[in-house]
Structures are given as structure tokens and as C-alpha cells.
Amino acid sequence: MKNRTLKSLALGLVLFGSTAVPRSNVSAQQPSQAGGGTVSINNQAGRVQIKLERGSKVAVSNRYGRITITGWDRDTVEATATGPKGPEAVQVEMTADPQATSRLTLAVASRARQPQPGVYTPVPVAPGTTMTAEQIRELREAAVAQTKEAVKLIEKNAKDVEKAMQDAAKGQAKGTTATPEGGAIIVQPPTVTVPAQPGAPAAPPAQAARPGQPTPRPAPAPRAGTHVLRGATASRAEEIHLDVKVPRFAQLDTIEVRAGDLTVTNIDGPVSVSGGSSNVTASNVGALTVRTRGGDVNVDGVNGMVYVVAHSGDITVRNAASEVRAMTNNGNINIACARGRVDASTAYGKIALANIGGDVDANTTNSEISYTGPISDGSRYRLKSMEGRVVMSIPENSPGFTANLMSYSREATSDFAVRNASATGAGGPAPAPRRVESHHGNGRAFITLDSFGQTVRLAKLAPSTAAVTCR
Secondary structure, three states, X not given: OOOEEEEOHHHOOOOOOOOOOOOOOEEEOOEOOOXXXXXXXXXXXXXXXXXXXXXXXXXXXXXXXXXXXXXXXXXXXXXXXXXXXXXXXXXXXXXXXXXXXXXXXXXXXXXXXXXXXXXXXXXOOOOOEEEOHHHHHHHHHHHHHHHHHHHHHHHHHHHHHHHHHHHHHOOOOOOOOEOOOOOEEEEOOOOOOOOOOOOOOOOOOOOOOOOOOOOOOOOOOOOOXXXXXXXXXOOOXXXXXXXXXXXXXXXXXXXXXXXXXXXXXXEOOOEEEEEXXXXXXXXXXXXXXXXXXXXXXXXXXXXXXXXXXXXXOOEEEEEEOXXXXXXXXXXXXXXXXXXXXXXXXXXXXXXXXXXXXXXXXXXXXXXXXXEEOOOOOOOEEEEEEOOXXXXXXXXXXXXXXXXXXXXXXXXXXXXXXXXEEEEOOOOOOOOOXXXXXXXXXXXXXXXXXXXXOXXXXXXXXXXXXXXXXXX
């Protein structure tokens, strides 16, 4: 087989709920066909430990809490998941392909539901046991078979609960009763036969009620396996914190976080993030890609390109060694100390740029844009706002440039020598539209400052002005 997939069955194949991490030590080893060593999955005292080969990709997912990822000088991945009640299960999958890049996936499941009858329970393995590939395959097949049975049970239970709620609303509930608290429906789950483990005693057959005997009343408190719904609101998943340590050389292919914050530090390889309503913090990483629906993005120290797209939230980027592209629909953008080109765009927010080493293209709809710092010979700078001020402050000894300043309803001014200036419109108290062309030195850099409704200014940066510290 070209692809070999190893799953940590001893951690639990938890598809519909979460279980505590077993306190056993399990090791699964498979020789590498490419001569790259072995793939090991270890679990001890609630901690997952996996050896990672160079060039491997790592994917991390937590939909129910925050993620913290830290790079370290080891060749192993270590992951722990912790909830309010203690350790949580971490789902582990390692796909190794001798002719392609290996991929390790770490994920956290919700603990909102308890395991239903029929869900696969991992076979206990003695500490220190080494499992062969054939044993792993057999365990996996058993898990898949029993999990399919669990899926059928859960689907049927869901239909029974929905029907019970409809009947209760009509006052014709059958087989249901209200708890003393009120508003709760307790439905007995259907019986499902699950293959017993070898040597396990058989379950006694269910006894039907005899004629003339009253139907047994359900217990006031729900038993294991029952569904409890209060009104139309289901219980939310409790927050789970996933802490992951990875080798610095790891490539973080996909990090998925929905409701919690994300922190990534000290990763030499590229990092890709998909977030929901999450604050994202990244420092000292390789190339960075972030796509998020909400929350602030804070970046400090990136050795490659930075690409951030957010529906809402502020974006802050400092000390980027290459290009920066930042886009948000509703939020401020602050970029400082970028050595490459910068593209910044926001509909509702300010843009502040400082010490940019490449070309600049920035635009916003209703807020101001500012640029502070030196310019480069031959670079292009375009700052445009519809309803905000546009101000660019550069040193007096800047390389030669040609600047075009345009304001359609306010004043455009330049502290440098003005070559041409024009004003149109009727006189009176209302400001006239203005267009100013300013020239300095050889004129090889090009500056365009444009605002429809506010003032535009090209200013000389005072020598006493504190410069932004870059590293």
C-alpha cells in the first residue's frame, strides 16, 4: 500500500463525545518503507507523544476552546487537552507515504455528550506493549464495525427524542414524563445488541410487563443512555484547552480554531490558520496565512510572507521579513517594519503604516491613513481614503520622488517643493478641490495621496520624531 494510516486506538476512537485520556502507555510502531525510521504514537498520563520526521506536516484542530502551539528543539510532538474536569481525549492520526509528505493530525472532540451505548471502547493494552501492524489493523476494523452500530443507535435516539417533544407539545406524550424541575423530557433509548468481548458475561434479557401489572414508572433522574432536553436548548460544550509542542522544523499545515484564542510561537516553518471568532497571536514564525471571521490578529516576527484576511477585527503586523497583505471588512490595520511590499485594505477602520521597505498600496472607506518613515528609491506609494485624512510623513533627506496630492473637497498641501498646484470651484467659505504636484531630487519614487472628503498632506518628518524600532 502506498499510504499507511495509523490511528491511536488506545486513546479512543471518539466520534460522538469525549472520554478521559487513558492512563496507560501505548506504543504503535510500523517500519518505514522509505527507510525513514518508525512512526510512534505514545500516550502516558494523559499526554500524547509522537516522533515527527523532517518534512512532515502537522494539522491541529480544536473547535471547543483555545490552542497554544510552541516550537521546541526536539523531534517529537507532545499534545495535552485539558477541560474543567481534567484530561480530555486527543484524536491522533498519522498518514505516512514513502513517496510524499507525511501528515500528522491532532484534534479535540466535544465533551458535551457522554458516550452512547454501543460506541467502541478501546481494548485495554498493558503498559509498554508493542503492537504489530496486523494487531493495529484488527483493532481498527473492530472499532469501525462497532462505531457504525453506535451511529445507528444515535440516529434512532435523535428521532425518538424529536417525536417525544412533538407529542409532549400536543399533550399526547407517550412513554415520557416531566421531571420535577419541569421542561425536561426523558426518553428511554431503544435496545441495541452490541457484540460482547470474549469472556464477558452475557447481558440478561429484558423482561416485559405482565398483563395486569402497571407500567414501570421512569426514575426521576435520567439514567445513562437517556437524552435530556430542556426546552429547545441543548447543553454547550465545555471549553477545552489544547496545548501542543512541535519541532521548530514542523510545517503547520492547518490550524483550526472556532471559539477560543490561538497562540503560535517559535516555528521555523510555514503556519496556516483558519479561525472563527478567535484572537490569533503569532510570533517568530515562518510564512503566515490567517483567515478568520472575527477577532484580532497580532503578528510579531515573520520570516516569510504574511497574508491575513479577516471579516472583522484589528490586524497588527510588526517585523515582517517579506511581503504583507492585510484585509479586513471592519477593523484597524497597523503595519510596521515590513521589508517587502505592503497591501492594506479596510472598509471601516484606520490604516497606520511605518517603516515599509517595499511598495505600498493602502485604501480605506471612512477613516484616515497615515504613513511614517523613510521611502525607498524607485518605490511606489499609493494611499487613498474616501472620507478620511491622508497624511504621509517622510524624512527631509529622502531619496528623490514625484508626489501627486489630490483632495476633492478639502486642502492638499506639501512641505516639500511644489511644482504645480491647481484649485477649481467657486470661491466662498467652502474649500475648493485641490491638486498638488510636489517634486524632490531625481523624482524616481512615486507617491500618490488621495482623499475625497478630507485633507491630504505630505509632511517632512521632524528629526526629533522618535523612529519606530525595528529588529
